[in-house]
Amino acid sequence: MAAGGDGALRPLQSAMKLAHGALRLDSAQRPREAYVEYLKSIHYISQALLEEAAAAPDGAEGVTPDTPKMLKLAEQCLERAKSSVAELGKSQVKPAAPEKGPGPAPVSRHRRVFSDEGGKLSPFLPPEIFQKLQVAEAQSSKKELTPLEEASLQNQKLKAAYEARLARLNPSQALQKTSLTLSLQRQMMENLVIAKAREETLQRKMEERRLRLQEAANRRFSSSVALTPEEQEQRELYAAILEYEQDHEWPRLWKSKLRRNPADLTLVSGLFSCLLSLSSAPLIEDPPALTSSPCPPQRDSSFEDLERFLMGPEGVAPAEKKVASLPEQLKGIVKDIHNAVDRLLSLALLAFEGLNAAPAKDQCLACIEEAFFPPLWAPLLALYRSVYKAQEAALSWGMERHHNTPPADMGVPSKLLPWDSATQAPGSYPYSAAVQELRLIALESCPQRKLDCIVRALRMICECAEEYCGARESQPPAAAIGADDLLPILSYVAVRSSLPQLVSECAALEEFIHEGYLIGEEGYCLTSLQSALAFLESLPAGATAK
Structure with a gap:
């Protein structure tokens, strides 16, 4: 099926051509013709999707990678068709101007209603x-x-x-x-x-108030005339925040609380619950939205969305644009996420000076991540898994091959294994508690919480090793496990977890966890797990992990 005789085009490209023609008519102030073309585009998209669904074999979903784009295009065309109808309606209801000239006085178009009381006029209005x-x-x-x-x-x-x-x-x-x-x-x-x-x-x-607030912003920031674009933006934002506070009470109340209790991190969490929601603490009188300045007048958003969807941000049709590789796309998305988080944190610190202390700042970042990442992590991880597909395949093969390999064959010293495995409960195995902790990483959607799962898994490894070693030697040693023993145990735990996606999870965590964690216990645990995963990926066929 094709539109306009372009039999070689994909349905999406044909639909885009139809919609683009409707856009040209819309831009030329021809709402009647544009309305018809929008309807043709919607009809073509519906017919194409119906044929795709009908042609799908039994048990198949009948959905292609272009299906979401086709539906989005149909939605935008429908919005523009509604706008065209509204324009047509306005042009049809304009009354004609009455002709001027001599003649009898015009008769009122409202019929006078007389009551039964001597012909008096009714008090009811037309x-x-x-x-x-x-x-x-x-x-x-x-x-x-x-x-x-x-x-x-x-x-x-x-x-x-x-x-x-x-x-x-x-x-x-x-x-x-x-x-x-x-x-x-x-x-x-x-x-x-x-x-x-x-x-x-x-x-x-x-205007006088604006100038006073601008002077206050100038005093807080550099008074130099040669400001960087970032400094200029910060100064304008701060002036907008001060102006917002003139008309709203809740920011001043929170500032007062932060000044009175600077070490109370629960206040930081409470403040962010207000900032990131429309109804939380009773201090909220209005939705706490802080904007730098009123948005300038714009065209209808659906029209702009449709234009961008058809032409792309540089004005080039999608079929003509060079598609970036997956690593390049991932790099750009990661950069956008970092910029968004940094901007949110910067705005919070700008609005509330009491958050600039190191503990409060860390808590701010944690609150932002708690709200920012849960809806984002699933599609983000899917992209990471596409990029690290080969590494995950190698790890999956190693996990399947060595899933039932005894820990001793994986290189775990006998002193760090249970004394009598026969006494263990059915279905249990050494270091099973650490395996269960590591599996929890798949259930979390926030980087810090995922990192906590890895830290708890390594702590559990140490506790199990001390327990096994103590049972053999009658008393637990000061340090049962050394750095050389950790890699084989962690490799065994990773194998038993059956999570090849750990490769992508760790790569994402390395990118998104706070820099301060990389040099502490958290960073050591993450690096150790990555080393174990790399070791498992490198195992040749038929080899053991000794």
Whole structure:
């Protein structure tokens, strides 16, 4: 199936051509033709996906790598079709201007309703005038209106009341009608003049406040005129934070708490639960969103998304762009993640000076990772596993081949094995507790928690070794296990874990754990596990681990 006679194109490319044609019409202010082309694109995508699903053999999913992209394209085309319909609707409801000229006085389009009491006019308002009053009342209930907006709503009410009074006048009361019209114009003009003066005063005060806050930001940062782009951005962000605090109480309350209890790390966790959610501690009065400045006006987001989807960020169609290799893609994604985490941490430290102490800063980073990585780790690990596919295959082969190999054949000294394996429970094996700890790494989705699993596994190895050695020698030695003994034991534990993905997990942890951990116990444990995995990958066929 192809669109426009391009039989050699993939369905995705044909659908993109159709959508791109609709975009050109949309950009040329031709909503009618664009609407039709968007519908054609949606129809083509639906037909192509239906044929793919129908052609799939029994038991197959009927989904290709292009299916998510096709669905995304259909979704964007549907959004743009809705926008085109809205534009068409606006052009059709514009009323025609009445022709001017001599003639009889226009008859009111609202039929007067008489009661049974001597022909008196009914006090009920015509429906459209009542609706105007309702709309004006609903709009006036909104908060934080500018003076001009308030005046506009007030004038809408005056105009609706004016039209209601006109509806009650007899045609013979022309003089009273003229008086009402002049009175309405005078009141509306007065409202606008007063509102404009209030608006100018408000803007002047806001500008004065902005300048005061900018001076405070300048005092905190370098006063040099030659600022780097990063310093300039930090200064602007800090000024925006100060301005936000002028209208919101909760940041000042948290700052006060941090000043009173600088060593209480639970306050840091509580603060981040507020920053990263919309409803948490009772201090929150508004969603704690801190932005540097209001976003400039933009085009419809769905239109921009569709353009980027079709053309790519550099304006080149996806079919013409060079596809980066998996390692290059992984490198770029890792860089983006680091930049995002660093930016979040920098913004938190900028907004709350009490977080700049080393323990609080570490806790900030832990809180950010707890919120940032769980939804991200699964697809990130999938990319790592694609990059490290060969290494994982070699490790998987070694794990399968040596899964039932006794630990002594793996090079574990006899003194570090149970004295009598016959007394062990059925199904148990040496160092099984360490294996269970290591397997927990697959259940976590945060780098620090995964690293904790590795640390606990190595600690359990040491505890088991001391227990086995103590049982043989009647008393536990000061250090039962040495550095030379750790590698074979850890290799045996890794084999029994049956987790070839440990290669990718360790590579990701090496990239994302905090630098301070690399030189401590955590870094030593991670490096030891990587050495054991590399040793298992290098085993030739038929070899043992002695």
